[in-house]
Amino acid sequence: MTAPATQKVTREGGPRSLRSLLLSTEVDTRLLGMIAALAIIWIGFDIMSGGLFLTPRNLWNLSVQSSSIAIMATGMVLIIVSRNIDLSVGSLLGLLGYTMAMVQVMWFPSTPGTWLIALVVGIALGALIGGFQGVIIAYGRVPAFIVTLGGFLVWRGLIFEYAQGQTLGPMDSTFQLIGGGPLGSLGQWPSWAVGAAACVGIVYSLINSRRKRRGYGFPLRPVWAEVTLGVLGCLAVLGAVFVSNSYLWPDSLAHNYAVAHNIVEPAGGLQIPTGIANPVVIMIAVALVITFIATRRRFGRYVFAIGGNPDAAELGGINVRRTIVSTYVVMGVLVAISAAVQTARLNAAVTNLGVQNELDVIAAAVIGGTSFAGGVGTIPGAILGAVVMQSLRSGMVLLKVDSPVQDIVVGCVLVAAVGLDAFLRRRSGS
Amino acid sequence: MTAPEGPPLVEMRDINIAFGGVHAVENVSIDVRAGEVIGLVGGNGAGKSTLMRALSGAHPADSGQILIEGKPVTIANPREAKVFGIETIYQTLALADNVDAAANMFLGRELTTRLGSLDDGAMESATRKVMHRLNPHFRNFKVPVKSLSGGQRQGVAIARAVHFNARILIMDEPTAALGPAETAQVRDLIRQLKAEGIGIFLVSHDIHDVFDLADRISVMYHGRIVGTVQKDKVTTDEVLAMIIMGKKPGEVTTEELAQLHA
Ligand SMILES: Nc1ncnc2c1ncn2[C@@H]1O[C@H](COP(=O)(O)OP(=O)(O)O)[C@@H](O)[C@H]1O
Ligand SMILES: [Mg+2]
Numbered sequence: 001m002t003a004p005a006t007q008k009v010t011r012e013g014g015p016r017s018l019r020s021l022l023l024s025t026e027v028d029t030r031l032l033g034m035i036a037a038l039a040i041i042w043i044g045f046d047i048m049s050g051g052l053f054l055t056p057r058n059l060w061n062l063s064v065q066s067s068s069i070a071i072m073a074t075g076m077v078l079i080i081v082s083r084n085i086d087l088s089v090g091s092l093l094g095l096l097g098y099t100m101a102m103v104q105v106m107w108f109p110s111t112p113g114t115w116l117i118a119l120v121v122g123i124a125l126g127a128l129i130g131g132f133q134g135v136i137i138a139y140g141r142v143p144a145f146i147v148t149l150g151g152f153l154v155w156r157g158l159i160f161e162y163a164q165g166q167t168l169g170p171m172d173s174t175f176q177l178i179g180g181g182p183l184g185s186l187g188q189w190p191s192w193a194v195g196a197a198a199c200v201g202i203v204y205s206l207i208n209s210r211r212k213r214r215g216y217g218f219p220l221r222p223v224w225a226e227v228t229l230g231v232l233g234c235l236a237v238l239g240a241v242f243v244s245n246s247y248l249w250p251d252s253l254a255h256n257y258a259v260a261h262n263i264v265e266p267a268g269g270l271q272i273p274t275g276i277a278n279p280v281v282i283m284i285a286v287a288l289v290i291t292f293i294a295t296r297r298r299f300g301r302y303v304f305a306i307g308g309n310p311d312a313a314e315l316g317g318i319n320v321r322r323t324i325v326s327t328y329v330v331m332g333v334l335v336a337i338s339a340a341v342q343t344a345r346l347n348a349a350v351t352n353l354g355v356q357n358e359l360d361v362i363a364a365a366v367i368g369g370t371s372f373a374g375g376v377g378t379i380p381g382a383i384l385g386a387v388v389m390q391s392l393r394s395g396m397v398l399l400k401v402d403s404p405v406q407d408i409v410v411g412c413v414l415v416a417a418v419g420l421d422a423f424l425r426r427r428s429g430s
Numbered sequence: 431m432t433a434p435e436g437p438p439l440v441e442m443r444d445i446n447i448a449f450g451g452v453h454a455v456e457n458v459s460i461d462v463r464a465g466e467v468i469g470l471v472g473g474n475g476a477g478k479s480t481l482m483r484a485l486s487g488a489h490p491a492d493s494g495q496i497l498i499e500g501k502p503v504t505i506a507n508p509r510e511a512k513v514f515g516i517e518t519i520y521q522t523l524a525l526a527d528n529v530d531a532a533a534n535m536f537l538g539r540e541l542t543t544r545l546g547s548l549d550d551g552a553m554e555s556a557t558r559k560v561m562h563r564l565n566p567h568f569r570n571f572k573v574p575v576k577s578l579s580g581g582q583r584q585g586v587a588i589a590r591a592v593h594f595n596a597r598i599l600i601m602d603e604p605t606a607a608l609g610p611a612e613t614a615q616v617r618d619l620i621r622q623l624k625a626e627g628i629g630i631f632l633v634s635h636d637i638h639d640v641f642d643l644a645d646r647i648s649v650m651y652h653g654r655i656v657g658t659v660q661k662d663k664v665t666t667d668e669v670l671a672m673i674i675m676g677k678k679p680g681e682v683t684t685e686e687l688a689q690l691h692a
Pocket of ligand 2: 479480521
């Protein structure tokens with residue numbers, strides 16, 4: 001009689017104590033779930049591709065590909081959180097990429113600092129077009145879906161109008177560095193420096209938040225949880241730096257470098273670690289800035305309040321329309337940054353630049369936990385979402401899956417991920 | 431209370447508001463003086479909330495005039511109302527469900543550090559102080575207000591209206607979701623605010639609330655004002671007759687008054 005009863009107690013106690021263990025660390029369980037899913041995807045692809053996925057080269061490329069989507073996904077979070085949508089980002093990216101290419105190839109080809117002119121013009125135009133769409137949505141009261149669907153068609157159409165289907169290139173040599181590649185990366189020691197700074201940041205933010213919580217008299221995480229979090233975070237950062245430094249410059253490039261700098265090449269050629277790619281650096285900077293804006297500034301608070309209850313936000317005295325316009329201005333700027341990354345990487349502007357990017361960006365935000373009901377979403381989640389999306393795509397490319405089949409898989413994953421999330425939320429009653 | 435000289439703190443004149451064919455407010459005039467509580471009563475759909483929303487900037491009137499201390503003003507949105515010191519507790523509470531009590535209390539008026547970042551610590555400690563006056567047992571400062579009880583949410587809405595030194599306070603059914611203890615607290619608060627010289631519009635379905643707190647009572651019936659009476663010159667039955675039949679104390683017969691209790 002007693003034995004089964006005891007068994008039952010332990011069986012119930014097992015998962016419950018695991019959950020309470022997780023709860024006591026106060027880690028976002030959703031984020032943990034995404035990291036677990038990512039690990040499964042990576043290991044799965046690695047096994048299926050016979051060890052081709054988890055190589056420094058592939059992971060380094062993955063980091064670069066994810067960056068341009070992740071940069072835009074941070075802005076898409078703000079837009080979806082405030083109950084809007086932007087379907088135009090892919091087309092806008094094409095238009096801005098073309099504009100930046102025209103600055104370098106046609107308008108100011110030999111001006112010193114042409115790369116900077118291209119960037120400034122691209123970002124300004126991005127802000128302007130984003131703001132223009134935002135004004136029609138917020139003040140013209142046309143649904144965001146319609147306005148940005150219009151933008152999706154118009155901006156893409158404009159590219160064909162003024163590029164006549166031709167490819168524009170090459171880009172200015174400094175501009176190319178924005179796109180990554182062996183030259184457009186930090187190299188070994190700066191990468192370690194960035195990694196070290198990130199570790200300091202992680203430890204500082206853990207200590208700082210603990211101090212604040214103590215100040216307010218809130219319950220504190222157990223010390224072991226704080227230490228575990230800090231150690232895991234630092235290990236992840238340093239591991240990423242290690243991987244990026246394990247990706248070496250291609251032989252020919254290393255040879256040219258050795259010749260140019262009068263270095264005697266050892267047997268087997270010069271080994272130059274690539275380090276963190278510039279697009280990744282830009283993405284991290286963007287993520288920090290947008291996270292700061294979203295959580296520490298009035299604008300971010302308003303975006304979330306509007307998503308929670310637009311009427312309450314208006315009655316509370318928030319200028320809802322101006323806030324909405326601002327989210328689209330931010331989005332336009334981020335699209336311009338991504339456009340710079342993509343054109344620099346391709347070293348050209350092509351007419352299908354940014355095609356389908358809007359879908360990847362929206363999917364990244366949504367997989368990352370941003371809710372279409374409004375008021376809910378995080379920047380780190382969206383970045384992880386972008387990495388998940390790109391991992392799927394690049395893994396399937398490695399496995400030589402046809403592109404239509406890739407689309408089928410990505411589509412199914414998107415629906416399944418959001419469906420599973422909705423199911424889990426309903427069950428946990430939050 | 432003897433009415434002080436000079437123009438009223440707020441006067442709304444000949445206000446009209448229609449929704450499509452529904453004339454929700456028709457030629458309504460109403461006023462409040464400093465330190466006075468006006469009880470605004472009437473049946474469901476009489477137009478009380480709509481009238482008050484015109485004053486709070488939530489839905490400007492189609493026609494009519496608003497005067498503050500005798501000067502005509504326009505109030506196009508809630509921000510402009512707040513500039514005039516008009517604070518409102520909406521019947522719907524108007525809270526952003528996904529953020530916490532402090533974020534709601536300071537919504538649109540966040541405290542910031544010198545560099546313009548949100549000063550969550552300062553906002554929270556201010557919220558703790560105000561909430562303590564209304565509900566000493568309230569502890570859930572760090573959770574989204576959607577997980578609070580109806581009474582606690584109402585407390586947050588009240589706290590928000592009284593924290594910012596209002597001159598004119600609109601309270602649309604402020605005790606609808608409150609228990610007896612909390613209701614008593616809000617009544618005390620209203621008396622205190624009145625003593626501080628704030629002009630208060632108290633919209634309520636509870637005639638006892640109104641008789642307890644109001645100096646004058648304005649009754650609305652199908653979008654019109656039936657009349658405005660001094661509280662101590664009428665009986666509850668006479669006010670009930672105004673609410674239910676739309677008839678002023680002089681117009682109503684004794685049989686009709688008797689019918690109220692039938
Ligand atoms: N936003 C609106 N749109 C359409 N009709 C409305 C709106 N707000 C109120 N009404 C109508 O106006 C009338 C008065 O409503 P309301 O002011 O809420 O009454 P009360 O607060 O006295 O119960 C009702 O007939 C109601 O249906
Ligand atoms: Mg009402």
